[in-house]
Amino acid sequence: MSRDICIYQEFLTEAHKDRIRETARRTGFTPHFFDLEQFDEAADCLQHCEVLYAHSPELLRKAPAALKWYCCSFAGVDPYCKDPGLFANPDCMLTNSNVYGVTIAEHVVMVTLMLLRRMPEYEEIVRLHSWSNQLSIRSIRDNEFTILGTGDIGRHVAERMRGMGAAKIVGLSRSGKPHPAFDQVYPISALDDVLPQTKILVMALPGTAETVHILNRERIALLPADAYVINVGRGTALDQKALADALNSGKLAGAALDVMDPEPLPQDDPLWDARNLIITPHVSGNMTLGYTCDENVARFCADLENYAAGRPLAGLVDRTRGY
Amino acid sequence: MSRDICIYQEFLTEAHKDRIRETARRTGFTPHFFDLEQFDEAADCLQHCEVLYAHSPELLRKAPAALKWYCCSFAGVDPYCKDPGLFANPDCMLTNSNVYGVTIAEHVVMVTLMLLRRMPEYEEIVRLHSWSNQLSIRSIRDNEFTILGTGDIGRHVAERMRGMGAAKIVGLSRSGKPHPAFDQVYPISALDDVLPQTKILVMALPGTAETVHILNRERIALLPADAYVINVGRGTALDQKALADALNSGKLAGAALDVMDPEPLPQDDPLWDARNLIITPHVSGNMTLGYTCDENVARFCADLENYAAGRPLAGLVDRTRGY
Numbered sequence: 001m002s003r004d005i006c007i008y009q010e011f012l013t014e015a016h017k018d019r020i021r022e023t024a025r026r027t028g029f030t031p032h033f034f035d036l037e038q039f040d041e042a043a044d045c046l047q048h049c050e051v052l053y054a055h056s057p058e059l060l061r062k063a064p065a066a067l068k069w070y071c072c073s074f075a076g077v078d079p080y081c082k083d084p085g086l087f088a089n090p091d092c093m094l095t096n097s098n099v100y101g102v103t104i105a106e107h108v109v110m111v112t113l114m115l116l117r118r119m120p121e122y123e124e125i126v127r128l129h130s131w132s133n134q135l136s137i138r139s140i141r142d143n144e145f146t147i148l149g150t151g152d153i154g155r156h157v158a159e160r161m162r163g164m165g166a167a168k169i170v171g172l173s174r175s176g177k178p179h180p181a182f183d184q185v186y187p188i189s190a191l192d193d194v195l196p197q198t199k200i201l202v203m204a205l206p207g208t209a210e211t212v213h214i215l216n217r218e219r220i221a222l223l224p225a226d227a228y229v230i231n232v233g234r235g236t237a238l239d240q241k242a243l244a245d246a247l248n249s250g251k252l253a254g255a256a257l258d259v260m261d262p263e264p265l266p267q268d269d270p271l272w273d274a275r276n277l278i279i280t281p282h283v284s285g286n287m288t289l290g291y292t293c294d295e296n297v298a299r300f301c302a303d304l305e306n307y308a309a310g311r312p313l314a315g316l317v318d319r320t321r322g323y
Numbered sequence: 324m325s326r327d328i329c330i331y332q333e334f335l336t337e338a339h340k341d342r343i344r345e346t347a348r349r350t351g352f353t354p355h356f357f358d359l360e361q362f363d364e365a366a367d368c369l370q371h372c373e374v375l376y377a378h379s380p381e382l383l384r385k386a387p388a389a390l391k392w393y394c395c396s397f398a399g400v401d402p403y404c405k406d407p408g409l410f411a412n413p414d415c416m417l418t419n420s421n422v423y424g425v426t427i428a429e430h431v432v433m434v435t436l437m438l439l440r441r442m443p444e445y446e447e448i449v450r451l452h453s454w455s456n457q458l459s460i461r462s463i464r465d466n467e468f469t470i471l472g473t474g475d476i477g478r479h480v481a482e483r484m485r486g487m488g489a490a491k492i493v494g495l496s497r498s499g500k501p502h503p504a505f506d507q508v509y510p511i512s513a514l515d516d517v518l519p520q521t522k523i524l525v526m527a528l529p530g531t532a533e534t535v536h537i538l539n540r541e542r543i544a545l546l547p548a549d550a551y552v553i554n555v556g557r558g559t560a561l562d563q564k565a566l567a568d569a570l571n572s573g574k575l576a577g578a579a580l581d582v583m584d585p586e587p588l589p590q591d592d593p594l595w596d597a598r599n600l601i602i603t604p605h606v607s608g609n610m611t612l613g614y615t616c617d618e619n620v621a622r623f624c625a626d627l628e629n630y631a632a633g634r635p636l637a638g639l640v641d642r643t644r645g646y
Contacts (some may be wrong), residue, residue: 102464106436106487113433123446126602129595131587136611141425163486164429166333271451279449280454283440289458305547323473 005031005304008054009073010041023301027308051307053300057086061097065089067306069188075100075152075285076234081322090232095303095315096323099295100285101156104232107162108157108202109286111256115200115228120254136279141165146194147182148172148214149204149233151323153186157202170194171180174210188214193224199309200230204288207234208322217242224228232284234260244274254310328627331365331377331639334610339620346624350631359584360426361539374630376623380409388412390629395637396619398475398608401530401556404460404645409518418626418638420644422609422618424479428553428606431480431525432487434579435463437553438523443577464488467518470505471495471537472527472556474646478504493517497533511537518545523553531555540565549576554608567597581607621644 005024012041017033024031025195029051034042043062046052052063053071057079060070065088077096087094114120116138125132140300145161145319147154148170158169158181169182172194176187191214195201201223205211215229215238222230228254231238240261246252254276263282272279280287287293304314317323330348335343340356343368347354352374357365363370365601369375376394380402381524388411395403400419403409410417437443439461444619449457470477473494473595481492481504491615492505495517499510509517515539521568524546528534538552538561546552563584577599586605595602610616616623626636640646 052339094535100487103460103462106462106464107440109487110433110436111441113429114437117430117433119433122603122606125604126595129588129590129592131604133606133609134611135606137426137606137609139426139429139612139614141429141614158525160487164483165431224500256358265452271448280445281454283456283458283460286456286460288457289462291462291464306614 002048003029003051003183004043004072005029005051006034006046006049007031008034008036008038008052008056008059010036011073011293012091012117012297013029019297019301020304023304027306029308030238040303047124048260049255057083060086060216060255060315063088063092065129067092069093069095069313070260071095071300071303073097075299076207077317078234078322081208081317083235084319085166085269087099090119091199093313094317094319095313096317097296097299097315098152099292101152101291103286104153104284105156105160105202107258107280108204108230108232111230111258111278111280112200112202112228115254115276116140116143116258116280120278135158136295139165144168144197145202146170146172146198147204148181148188148191148237149206150177150182151204151206153204154202155179157204158182168318176322178222191219192222195219196224198223198227200228203231203237205233205237207236212236213239215239215243219246220246223252225251228253229322231256233256235259235263239287240271244271244277247277250275256280259280275301281287325371325523326352326375326459327368327372328352328374329357329365329369329372330354331359331375331379331382332356333359333398334616335620336616339616340470342466342620343627346627348503350627352631366610369644376641380406383409386415386631387483390415391415392418392636394418394420394623394626396420396610396623400640401528401645404531404640404642411581416636417470417635417640417642418636419640420619420622420638421475422622424475425618426609427476427527427614428479428483429580430603431553431555432463432483432528434553434581434601435484435523435551436602437579437601438553438599439463439466439581441595443601463489465490467491467493468519468525469493469521469523469524470525470527471496471511471514471560473500473502473505473508474527474529476527476555476622477525477558480527482507514542515545518542519547521550523551526552526554528556528560530559531644536562538562538566539569539645543569543575544592546575548574551576552578553632554579555581558582558586567594567600568588573598577601579603581605 050068053073118135150173171182171185256278258280342604373391378397441458473496494508579601581603
């Protein structure tokens, strides 16, 4: 009996496809490749497949009960965990791709420096062809970071800030389990105690029921007025209206949001024009970076070998936990 | 006989002054502090001083032949080397303050990431409240850097890029002397061979006769069309008109200039509006960062101890070489 894999991705190069073909051949599988325009063809093929490599809740909804493994090429799998009805086979394994740490951490370093070095204000000065240049700035060196989420993304951020001389890096996670990238890791329940001492808050949390508005209006008010907030996890994790109010009233020094709720952010949302806010349209983890795409394929192939050999999958998600 | 120091600086806090007073007391000196508005008072006091700590060619011009050491709080001492007539005492020692590596390197990391991650274009998209987000980006990880100038600034840049996973870091210096921060260091004479292989060119050169227009029109043409140029040294080091032409015609992917020629850049200079050019008004090495100011005072005090003991000064500049 043929063991088939349905692959529905837009980012694969010929080299990526060759690598998948070679791994599939070696492990006894046949891969079938579809572009995003070929939804119907992919859905037809999927009917006799046991593995799907994609990032499409719509396509997953078409999968038969025989589907045993859905490899999602994204890191955030909230759409799949919130709606268990998506899986015709309740025991279908879900894996995600934790390969976005490098690119998202580079984004965080960039916006951190843009905030500390007053780039929103300097860009306005430059737009006016002016030469004012005495704004007080701060440095990553000797600075302190509070990172909400100690997973792949949080760790890559911590390593880079450490490399640039950060004095202290505190992590917060559900378990509070220590990790060498952080000076200390606290459980999320300690958040209210940590916020008043926070200088730069980096939010890299998955989208789960527990993380919705975890940074609410009351917690934003706990941050010092010279603190910065950076969110690269999920837009739902903070109260956008409260953040904009804090920025516009000078109760927060600045913020950088790569994720919003909803996305796209509506054209007339007042958030666009909040003071000292750097907005990017959910680009920090884009698959427009070669490294991210290469790693994505490499992780899928490694887990395909695990799957074929009956070993546990490295990227396995706990669907009840949500990550 | 009283041994006097004239100090003419705007950035000193009371803690800085206390530190200087304490070092001076211990080494047998009396410091006299002046704000920038007190030029005439500083010039009067200077007549009986043997040391001047400032960054003012105008004040230095008022110094008597008895001045033995001018400690310049800036790194770039081109104004003092180009005009030897500034020194009434031809044997007066000149030191500079190589304390700007941290802040300038953080600036370079910031603009490098802004260029690689297409921020000039994304900022325009965000200005229109739009949500387009599929621009192809690049990463510091696995990337290659060519750093013109292997001094304090070039080394701090190299260390940070290394820490973020750069694959190769080549330096160029007058001597070509190896340094552990770089995979290879070539003499400046190899520049024409290095430019065609360059992905990201960081220029951190002092302003000397040899560095004027070192990146001229012909050399800009040697760079690949997908290369980036970053200049944090002196504006005179590149041909601005040729750089703008290359950017506007798509022969260069982008650039970031923190230094210009002249400064301020005239309001109607076409450089302001060159394509994919990030302009900042000479802020990368500003003394608006506490760390830079603290280090500046620490280096002055350390050299004051050297001076008092008759030891060589750590920051001594070769006035004929220019750095």
